[in-house]
Amino acid sequence: QQQVRQSPQSLTVWEGETAILNCSYENSAFDYFPWYQQFPGEGPALLISILSVSDKKEDGRFTIFFNKREKKLSLHIADSQPGDSATYFCAASASSGSWQLIFGSGTQLTVMP
Amino acid sequence: DPKIIQKPKYLVAVTGSEKILICEQYLGHNAMYWYRQSAKKPLEFMFSYSYQKLMDNQTASSRFQPQSSKKNHLDLQITALKPDDSATYFCASSHPDTYNNQAPLFGEGTRLSVL
Numbered sequence: 001q002q003q004v005r006q007s008p009q010s011l012t013v014w015e016g017e018t019a020i021l022n023c024s025y026e027n028s029a030f031d032y033f034p035w036y037q038q039f040p041g042e043g044p045a046l047l048i049s050i051l052s053v054s055d056k057k058e059d060g061r062f063t064i065f066f067n068k069r070e071k072k073l074s075l076h077i078a079d080s081q082p083g084d085s086a087t088y089f090c091a092a093s094a095s096s097g098s099w100q101l102i103f104g105s106g107t108q109l110t111v112m113p
Numbered sequence: 114d115p116k117i118i119q120k121p122k123y124l125v126a127v128t129g130s131e132k133i134l135i136c137e138q139y140l141g142h143n144a145m146y147w148y149r150q151s152a153k154k155p156l157e158f159m160f161s162y163s164y165q166k167l168m169d170n171q172t173a174s175s176r177f178q179p180q181s182s183k184k185n186h187l188d189l190q191i192t193a194l195k196p197d198d199s200a201t202y203f204c205a206s207s208h209p210d211t212y213n214n215q216a217p218l219f220g221e222g223t224r225l226s227v228l
Binding site for chain 2: 002004032034036042043044045046049089091093099100101102103104105106
C-alpha cells in the first residue's frame with residue numbers, strides 16, 4: 001500500500017508555462033512535506049517544503065498548495081524553464097518521529113523550449 | 114564541493130560477495146540515513162542514526178548493517194549480495210530532531226549492480 005501518491009507519472013509543458021505536479025497521502029500523522037528535485041545520475045535535492053499548518057508556501061517560481069482536509073498537495077512551477085526538466089518527488093514525514101521520509105514514485109517533468 | 118560524500122559512485126559485485134558503501138558528511142549534522150532507490154520502487158527509507166546510535170531500522174534483512182565509526186560517517190555493509198540488491202543507495206543527513214523542519218539532504222548515491 002503506497003502511502004504517498006504522485007500524478008501524473010510524466011508531464012510535458014512548454015517553456016514559460018506553469019507545470020502542476022500533484023501529490024496525495026493517506027496517513028493523517030504526516031505533517032511535513034518536502035519536495036525533492038532529481039536530475040539523472042544525481043541525488044535528490046531539497047527544493048521546497050511545507051508544514052501542514054500552512055496552506056501555501058512560495059519560493060521564487062515554486063509554490064506548494066496544501067489541502068489538509070483532502071490530504072492533497074501540489075507543486076506549481078511557474079515560468080517553466082528547460083533546466084527544470086527533472087524528476088520531482090513528493091515526500092511526507094510525521095514530526096513526532098525521526099526523519100523517516102515516505103516518498104512518492106515521482107513525476108518526470110519535461111520542459112520543451 | 115559536495116558536502117555529503119559517497120564512495121564509490123559505481124560498484125559492481127558478484128552474487129554472494131560483501132561490499133561496504135562509504136558515506137561521510139561535512140554539514141555538521143548529527144543524524145544520518147540510508148535510502149535505497151531501485152528501478153521499480155520509490156525511494157525507500159532503510160536506516161536512521163542520531164548521534165551515532167541506531168534510531169530506526171526499516172530493513173528486513175540483517176544482511177544490511179550500518180556502521181558509524183565517527184559522528185560524520187555512516188557506512189553501509191551489505192553481505193551475501195543478491196541481484197535484487199541492485200539499486201542506487203543514497204546517504205542523507207540532517208539535524209537530529211524534526212523541530213526545525215529542515216528535511217534531510219542527500220548525497221550523490223552509490224550505484225550498485227550485483228551480477
